[in-house]
Amino acid sequence: MLQAASDPLMKVENLVVEYSVGGKTIHAVSDVSLEIARGETLGLVGESGCGKSTLGRAVLQLRQAVSGKVLFDGHDLTTLKGEPLRKMRRRVQLIFQDPIASLNPRRRIGDIVAEPLVIAGVRDPEERARRVSDVLSAVGLDPALVSGRLPHEFSGGQCQRICIARSLVLNPEFVICDEPVSALDVSIRAQILNLLEEMKARYGLTLLFIAHDLAVVKAVSDRVAVMYLGRLCEVGPSEQLFARPAHPYTALLIEAIPVPDPDVRPTQSVPVGEPPSPIAPPSGCRFRTRCPRADARCAGEVPELRVVAPGQFAACHHPLI
Amino acid sequence: MATLELSLEEEAGATPVRRRRLGMLFWFAIGWMVLVFAVAIFADLLPLPSPTDMDMLERRAPISAEHWLGTDGLGRDELSRLIYGARISLIVGLCAPMIGVTIGGALGMLAGYFRGRFESFVVGSMDVLLAFPPLILALAVTAYLGQSIFNLTYILGVLGIPAFMRVSRAATLTLARREFVIAAQALGATHARILLRELLPNVLLPLLAFFLLGVAVTIVVEGSLSFLGLGVPPPISSWGSMIGEGRESLDVAPMLAFIPAIAMFLTVLAFNLIGDTMRALTDPRQGAL
Amino acid sequence: MSGALLSVEDAVVDLPTPRGNLRAVDHVDLAVGAGKTLGIVGESGCGKTMLSRAVLQLLPKKAKLSGRVMFNGQDLTTLSAEKLRKLRGRSLAVVFQDPMTSLNPVLTIGTQLIETIQEHLELDLAQARQRSIELLAAVGIPAPEQRLAQYPHQLSGGMRQRVAIAIALSCEPQLLIADEPTTALDVTIQAQILDLLAREQQRRHMAMIIITHDLGVVAGRTDEVAVMYAGRVVERAPTPALFKQMRMPYTEALLAALPKLDVAPHTPLPAISGRPPDPTRPMKGCSFSPRCRYSAGRCTTEKPRLSPAETQEHLYACFHPIAAGVGA
Numbered sequence: 001m002l003q004a005a006s007d008p009l010m011k012v013e014n015l016v017v018e019y020s021v022g023g024k025t026i027h028a029v030s031d032v033s034l035e036i037a038r039g040e041t042l043g044l045v046g047e048s049g050c051g052k053s054t055l056g057r058a059v060l061q062l063r064q065a066v067s068g069k070v071l072f073d074g075h076d077l078t079t080l081k082g083e084p085l086r087k088m089r090r091r092v093q094l095i096f097q098d099p100i101a102s103l104n105p106r107r108r109i110g111d112i113v114a115e116p117l118v119i120a121g122v123r124d125p126e127e128r129a130r131r132v133s134d135v136l137s138a139v140g141l142d143p144a145l146v147s148g149r150l151p152h153e154f155s156g157g158q159c160q161r162i163c164i165a166r167s168l169v170l171n172p173e174f175v176i177c178d179e180p181v182s183a184l185d186v187s188i189r190a191q192i193l194n195l196l197e198e199m200k201a202r203y204g205l206t207l208l209f210i211a212h213d214l215a216v217v218k219a220v221s222d223r224v225a226v227m228y229l230g231r232l233c234e235v236g237p238s239e240q241l242f243a244r245p246a247h248p249y250t251a252l253l254i255e256a257i258p259v260p261d262p263d264v265r266p267t268q269s270v271p272v273g274e275p276p277s278p279i280a281p282p283s284g285c286r287f288r289t290r291c292p293r294a295d296a297r298c299a300g301e302v303p304e305l306r307v308v309a310p311g312q313f314a315a316c317h318h319p320l321i
Numbered sequence: 322m323a324t325l326e327l328s329l330e331e332e333a334g335a336t337p338v339r340r341r342r343l344g345m346l347f348w349f350a351i352g353w354m355v356l357v358f359a360v361a362i363f364a365d366l367l368p369l370p371s372p373t374d375m376d377m378l379e380r381r382a383p384i385s386a387e388h389w390l391g392t393d394g395l396g397r398d399e400l401s402r403l404i405y406g407a408r409i410s411l412i413v414g415l416c417a418p419m420i421g422v423t424i425g426g427a428l429g430m431l432a433g434y435f436r437g438r439f440e441s442f443v444v445g446s447m448d449v450l451l452a453f454p455p456l457i458l459a460l461a462v463t464a465y466l467g468q469s470i471f472n473l474t475y476i477l478g479v480l481g482i483p484a485f486m487r488v489s490r491a492a493t494l495t496l497a498r499r500e501f502v503i504a505a506q507a508l509g510a511t512h513a514r515i516l517l518r519e520l521l522p523n524v525l526l527p528l529l530a531f532f533l534l535g536v537a538v539t540i541v542v543e544g545s546l547s548f549l550g551l552g553v554p555p556p557i558s559s560w561g562s563m564i565g566e567g568r569e570s571l572d573v574a575p576m577l578a579f580i581p582a583i584a585m586f587l588t589v590l591a592f593n594l595i596g597d598t599m600r601a602l603t604d605p606r607q608g609a610l
Numbered sequence: 611m612s613g614a615l616l617s618v619e620d621a622v623v624d625l626p627t628p629r630g631n632l633r634a635v636d637h638v639d640l641a642v643g644a645g646k647t648l649g650i651v652g653e654s655g656c657g658k659t660m661l662s663r664a665v666l667q668l669l670p671k672k673a674k675l676s677g678r679v680m681f682n683g684q685d686l687t688t689l690s691a692e693k694l695r696k697l698r699g700r701s702l703a704v705v706f707q708d709p710m711t712s713l714n715p716v717l718t719i720g721t722q723l724i725e726t727i728q729e730h731l732e733l734d735l736a737q738a739r740q741r742s743i744e745l746l747a748a749v750g751i752p753a754p755e756q757r758l759a760q761y762p763h764q765l766s767g768g769m770r771q772r773v774a775i776a777i778a779l780s781c782e783p784q785l786l787i788a789d790e791p792t793t794a795l796d797v798t799i800q801a802q803i804l805d806l807l808a809r810e811q812q813r814r815h816m817a818m819i820i821i822t823h824d825l826g827v828v829a830g831r832t833d834e835v836a837v838m839y840a841g842r843v844v845e846r847a848p849t850p851a852l853f854k855q856m857r858m859p860y861t862e863a864l865l866a867a868l869p870k871l872d873v874a875p876h877t878p879l880p881a882i883s884g885r886p887p888d889p890t891r892p893m894k895g896c897s898f899s900p901r902c903r904y905s906a907g908r909c910t911t912e913k914p915r916l917s918p919a920e921t922q923e924h925l926y927a928c929f930h931p932i933a934a935g936v937g938a
Contacts, residue, residue: 047796048767048917060507086509094507102500106522115518121399155885166504187901190867190881197876212796218870219879238875256801258826260865262853274766274799315903 003283006075008035009206010059010174017058017067022277028054030230031068033305041200041207043221043228043238045253049278051230052210056176059208060094061085072174090120093167095177100161103151108135110147116170128285133167138196142261158186164195168203176208180214193219214253216244218242223311226250229286230276232305236312246314246321249287285317293318329396334596347598350591357588361407372401373556380483393577395568402558403584409559410585412473413543418485418535420478425485432486433493434516444490447483458550468554475544477539488531526600533596537589546586560585615817616665616785619676619827623660623669624829630890632665634673640833640917644784646795647811647818649828649849651864652838658821659837662787663715665819666704667694670862679835684786700730703778705807707790713762719773720842723780745776748807764868768799772806777809785817792827794818802809825865829853834923837861839898840887847924856920857931860898878937904930 019027026049036042046052057063059070063079071076072092080088080158096102113132122128133143139161145186151159160180167175178198181189197220200207212218217224218238232246234309245251273290276282285303288294295318303315360367381583384391391399428447439596459476466472497520505515544561546552548568553559560581567578625637633656642648643932652658663669665679678688681702686694698704700912708711714722723742727733735742739758746754762770771791778786788807792800808831811818814829817845822828828835828849836846837858845858866880889892895910896902902909907929914927 031720034536047798057503061501062506083876086511089507089509093502096500096504098500102504104519105503107518115505119508119510119514123477157885163504168510185886186864187653187827187882188868188885190869190879191883192882193869195876197878213869214354214797215869215871218875219873219877221875239542242871251796254871256797258801258804258824258829260829260853260868262829262849264830274768274797293707 007038009038009073010034010036010208010290011054011069011071012059013071014068015055015058015070016053016066017063018066019063022240022290026278027065027230027279027281028278028297029058029065032057032227032230032232034225034232034235037207038173038204039204041209041221043217044208044210044227045212045217045223045224045245046221046227047212047275048251049229049275050227051278052212052227053178055227056094056178056208056210059094059176060089063096082152086119090116090170091172092174092176093170093172095160095163095167095175095180095242098183099156099163101160105151107150109149109154110143111150112151112168113162113166115290116166117307119128120170131169131238132165135169138168138199141165148312152313155188157191158287160184160188160192161195164192168199171203172205174206174208176210178210179212180212182211189216196220212251212256214242229275229281231317233284234312234316235305236309236314239310244309244312244321246308246312246319247287247316248291248293248318250292250314251320285315325401327409346594353587354595357407357584357591358411361411362402363392364404364408365508367403367404369401370579371400372397372558376519391486391574393563393575399580402563403560405580406558406560406563406581407584407588409470409553409557410540410543410561410588413470413477413559414536414540416474417477417539417543418481418532419487420475421481422528422532425482425487425488428482428525429486429489429491430493430516430520433490433521434495434497434512440490441455441474447505456553459546463551468551470553470557473543481535481539485528489524489528492527493520494521496523509601516560529579530596530600532596533599536562537592537596540585540589613643615646615682616678616819617641618661618665619678619680621661621664621679623664625660625670625862626672627706627890631839632890633892634889634931635664635665636853637677638841638843640843642785642817642819644817645811645815646834647789647808647820648830649835650819650838651823651825651828653823654866655840655884655889656838656890658838659789662704662789663820664938666698667785678765680737681784691803696730699726701780703781703783703786705771705774705778705786705788705791707793709767709774710762710794712774712776713770715762715818718759718761719765723758723773723777724868726777727780741780742776744886745780746773748810749773749776749779750802751776767795768803771799773804775803775810776805777787779814782814782827783816783818785820786869788809788822789821790823791820793823800827807831825868830840835862837864840842841889842897842927844898844928846916847926848920851924853923855924855932857924857926858898858928859902859930860903861931863901904928904932906930932937 010296012032012034015029016033018025018027020026034042039122044052044055047283054063058065065078068078068301072088075088076090077085088165108137113136114128115126117131132147134141136146141158141161154162180196183190184192193216197285199205209217209220221238223236224238224241226247228232228249233249234241234245242254246256276289282289283296284300288298291298301317303317305315308314308319308321357504393399393402428443432443458480462476467599473483502515502519505519543552543559544564549566550565552561555562564578564583567581571578618638618640621638622633623633624892625632625634637660638846640648650658650661660669664675669675673685689697720739722743723745724735724738727738727741742758743754746757751757751766751769751772765773786868791807795803795854804827820828820832832849834847835849836843837860838844845852845856845861852861856865856873862881863880867882869879870927882901887897889902895908895912896914899905899909914929916925918925921933
């Protein structure tokens, strides 16, 4: 796909992920292609159940893809198994939504952060201790105070710092952040977002930033991809996409954000209706059941991602621009 | 830098101390356990008459300076038999669940972690084992292999496997979906490492609590089997066989059945109490609000 | 405030915990007039939920409440359990954050609605059923008759929250407390649910308290906002006045820390450093002082009282308020 970058670090090609729950097939990710350039942050937004987290996990091979490729630095991860896959995983890390649940409650912080090093085969305990202490200081925690404690002694924001430290201790190139701040309070959220930006600069990271909050995504992303019911609706540079959305769904998402300003009366135009089930997605364009512009063509024909503006792509038969 | 001002120093001196009142009952339970274990372990060193020496002149003797708890129907010292009986009850009561917790725990973890066909196989075979009437199995095995402490322990241990398997599988199933396990997978950890370092420490506690319950149940089951004459072979005493023997003279010397029954009751109660308290104490989230 | 439907006067809620006494609500005064909407904004652990529980008299058993909760001229803290039960559901209704846990999973939606209606209103089964259908239609649930026979798990999150709202509205309450009603929902659904609440509030002329952590949620939809921090109300003002001129540094910092759509990507956010204080360890001074950039002098030794600014309605608790015409 002709999306971005001359030098993509991560390339997802026609990825399809389906799994069954209670005998029914859930079409979590349907034919998604993405490119993420080295050093770029790609934001991935969508509502719950749109498949954005599944996509993140499928990239890491934590979910089996039905078809499609995940090319990381030229290697197709979907064909790797065993030791080569484990080696590749060390270069790709994941940060989760619930920082407390993603730390083993019975292990000490020092051990948790050192674990990636142990798995990667760093045998020298002194070197491990040095790297753990470096990365803990980098995320704003005092290694001497923190190392000996258990996760439950920390608040959500501190646990997320620990998770970030764990994901960075191996000097990865690519980090997938899956809703890293949605479980945190507003005042802590800004700290963690700033920290992620700092860490990105310091460690030269490429980020896939998954979130449901558009404002959060915009704050950190160079480009944004919008997902709805397993399909990509729109991809484009952040500023451009938020200023001039081409897909009606992107426009709806932007409109629905509550603005902290009483002079901006909440719009009443948000259509009633809920996302259909990913078990039986609508034919054609999956957004058509909630779309004010839908017509017969939308029901019959799946819209392809097309260029609507420089660098901006939308999958819509009747784009807004 | 703006984001690096996380103040931890104020909490530095305040490592959460878990001040939980354990209560009198817990300390009584501990006291009783220490006493039972001590006398059982050091039975040979205690100035006790032999538990198998019969004295036909002093059958069903009352409490006296010579026989602190009197003698039984064959004139054997009741206290001595009670203490040596504690040995058997504790050996069987501890070893049998050990078999269950090791095999059942491991099977449960593997089943809960790997899922799929292996899980169906394990769960299915455990259901078969559960469906087999335990007394018949015990009867069959003792009839075939002979009555001995070893065989008794072995049967009771095997019978306990399904229950331990279920506890450990249930715990593993919920834990395996937790994000820290996925995080370990994402780090490229091997299955063995995830099972041993991430899952085992978390599964161990529910298993331990269930183990203590298992000890209590096994002591009762051993008692029942011995009461029915399927337990340890005479003249070795166990609490169950003592109750069984005491039954014959309930009308003349009810003490002979009641003393071992009380000993068993207190021990089982103590195991249960300690198990409950341990579980409450070691939950890492108890201290955090 | 005279003529208020609900007024909370000097409420203090203490919770005993293994780590010591936790003061969840610390001398709070609030009032809501009939037909008005009050927004309570604060981060998790600031005591906003405990405050709403205190109003409903649904505090945990071990909690101690002092102060008065006046509703319609009655002090709820002195009412008998039976009278309270009649009041709750009838005149005082709640919508909780998670409709999955607030609805009973083993009863159909119809049963839950009809039971609530029959409990409080004298209607026969057919009338109650009719009313249930009307309510479901009013909260925007398509095909309400068929929905009566469904179970909560057969509905989506947004639909479940609509059902929870229908149950809350079923007996025409005078006051509706919505405790983080949209936090568990998606953005597009959140907008719908907030619109629904606002519409029903207007139509029924009931008073409403919206509890949320999101300043964006209260901005366009409330008459008055109270900002809570560490168990206390630190700023209280009519909504337009508050957003026009925030006086308490915490409120301002909270708004500034929100990522905004009209800011370019990669702009560092003005984060609030540190984290909220441990509520089991009371502080001598202003509880926001360790994180406040204006903190100086008596901020660390003396607690500021909630006092009026230019107008009697705009109250704040701060020794160094942001001067008028500066800041946000």
